[in-house]
Amino acid sequence: MDAALDEAGLTNEHVRSYVKHWAQHTGAERVEVINASDDARLIREALEAGELLPAGEGRYYSRSHPKDTARSEERTVVATNNPDDKGEYNNWRPASEMRPMLEERMAGKSAGKTMYVVPYVMAPPGSPSSPTPPGSSSPTRAPSCCT
Numbered sequence: 001m002d003a004a005l006d007e008a009g010l011t012n013e014h015v016r017s018y019v020k021h022w023a024q025h026t027g028a029e030r031v032e033v034i035n036a037s038d039d040a041r042l043i044r045e046a047l048e049a050g051e052l053l054p055a056g057e058g059r060y061y062s063r064s065h066p067k068d069t070a071r072s073e074e075r076t077v078v079a080t081n082n083p084d085d086k087g088e089y090n091n092w093r094p095a096s097e098m099r100p101m102l103e104e105r106m107a108g109k110s111a112g113k114t115m116y117v118v119p120y121v122m123a124p125p126g127s128p129s130s131p132t133p134p135g136s137s138s139p140t141r142a143p144s145c146c147t
Contacts, residue, residue: 001031008033010119019117025103026110033117 001023005016010033023031034042043060046052055061078090079098086092 004031004033005117008035008117008119010117019115022106023110023115026106026115027108027112028110028115029112031115031117033119035119 001020005019010016010019019031022028043052046062047054047060052060052062073089074091076091077093077098078086079093079095081095083092083094
């Protein structure tokens with residue numbers, strides 16, 4: 001796992017720890033950090049597996065699973081430490097209640113599978129909105145995912 005994270009240039013220890021934790025917890029067989037250079041391969045693999053369908057030149061169509069909970073708003077929950085984070089149309093539950101339940105349900109569920117890590121930037125690097133630059137080994141604060 002360290003080799004995959006090193007090869008991707010992922011140096012942020014908080015992110016590395018988070019990925020390792022979830023890969024081990026879910027039992028992922030391997031970890032792959034992807035970037036734009038992987039697009040053609042991932043599209044080819046998804047087409048071969050029937051997960052994507054061609055929908056014109058350079059266009060693809062994908063269906064979500066009928067049991068996908070995103071289709072069921074009553075089962076979609078915002079889990080934070082602050083009920084004010086709920087928003088107008090969401091259901092809220094305390095993170096302290098949801099995390100143990102989700103961890104129990106996720107244990108071993110990725111056995112034999114690949115965990116794909118998709119790096120992204122929430123704000124332009126160096127802007128006031130990005131206090132934890134991607135790949136930084138000394139963030140100014142830990143991301144909420146890792147506390």
